[in-house]
Amino acid sequence: MAFSIKSFFAADKTDAVKFENTDIQYQSGFSDIWNIAKSYMTTKRLHPAPVVEVPVQPITATSLSFSNEDQLFRLGHSTILIRLDGDYILLDPVFSQRASPVQWAGPKRFHQSPISIEQLPPIKAVIISHDHYDHLDKSAITELSDKAEHFVTPEKVGDYLIEWGVEPSKVSQLSWWQELTIGELTLAATPAQHFSGRGLRDRDTTLWASWVIKGTNSNLFFSGDGGYFSGFxxxxxxxxxxDITMIETGAYNEMWSQIHMMPEQSLQAHIDLNGSEFESSVLMPIHNGTFDLALHDWFEPLEWISDLGEQANVSVITPVFGEPVNVASPQKTQAWWREMLSNDEWILQSQ
Incomplete structure (x- = not known):
């Protein structure tokens, strides 16, 4: 098993240095926890999870060889496989069946990954945004330890990787605004409005970050998790x-909007990141479609951000999991989730 119950309850880092956000110091007390728990008990949803198979386009070594272009492949939730300048980069790799401290309980995957870790090509760099279980998967890290050349994390998150067996010389830990160059690849850890912790007593003892990923011809942004803030x-x-922003759009709710953006804030973040050139950039919403982590219907984030993008003249792409996206010329994608609902269900949902 990839997790120790004892470590979850016993890990005590209360004396460790605490990291802080730049805009809002997020705190949650008993009343917040009670309100959230009450909402989970009383909210009725039509579609908390898919009832038919989620479409997945398998990725193989052969399909990866079809193109030499810079490409993105969404594998699930916030896990993205990127090809830049012929090298492969893997973002927030989560391949376990549950985004949870244990694999017998917690949010379960709606679909399988389009490619297994064993089938992945050699990875130049694995990039981690923060230490939450839906972004940092111990089992995946241990399997990737020999396949990846570099592991790049926010400050203190890399300590977990080393503890799990990754060679320390492979691990680079960055603070906000620090950069790392690997060949032609430039990585920059940039701020995010979030928090961290994998146990009961290690809150904010590791840093969280968004990432700038720049190759010879492509410039990408990966939000990780976070609320909307001036840092964008x-x-x-x-x-x-x-060229493309991969921005969290899912697992949101007004009760925790300080640390997870609502869809209109995700759109605004994309506009902030690109300034006057936002119409020439593409937004790919992530953090949705794989796990049930909030109170909205499973497909709502995709529908909501697509509608907002159309209204604001922002190009929003929602590829099927595993579908290649060419960075230089991303093609228009289909609203694949609509095909998973019957006409009656769609009419009822739209009302």
Whole structure:
């Protein structure tokens, strides 16, 4: 098993240095926990999870060889496989069946990954945004330890990887605004409005980050998790505009909007990151479609952000899991989730 119950309850880092957000110091008390619990008990949803198979386009070594272009492949939730300049980069690899401290309980996957870790090509760099279980998967890290050349994390998150057996020389830990160059690849850890913790007593003892990923011809932004904050404009001023922004759009609720953006905020973040050139950039919503982590219907984030993008003249792409996206010329994608609902269900949902 990839997790120890004892470590979850016993890990005590209460004396460790605590990281803080730049805009809002997020705190949650008993009343917040009670309100959230009450909402989970009383909210009725039509579609908390898919009832038919989620479409997945398998990825194989042969399909990866079809093109030499810079490409993105969404594998699930916030896990993205990227090819830049012929090298492969893997973002927040989560391949376990549950986004949970244990594999016998917790949010279960709606679909399988389009490619297994064993089938992955050699990975130049694995990039981690923060230590939450739906972004940092111990089992995946241990399987990737020999397949990946570099592991790049926010400050202190890399300590987990080393503890799990990754060679320390492979691990780079960055603070906000620090950069790392690997060949032609430039990685920059940029701020995010979030929090961290894998146990009961290690809150905010590791850093969280968004990432700028820049190759020879492509400039990408990966939000990780976070609420909307003024930092998006500064990131855009320093590193933008971006060809594609991969921005969290899912697991949101007004009760925790300080740490997870509502869809209209995800759209605004994309605009902030690209300034006046936002119409020439593409937004790919992530953090949705794989796990049930909130109170909205499973497909709502995809529908909501697609509608907002159309209204604001922002190009939003929603590829099927495993579908290749060419960075230089991303094609228009289909609303594949609509095909999973009957006409009666769709009419009822739209009312």
């Amino acid at each position: 404009k500064e990131i855009g001023e320093r590193y933008g505009p971006f």
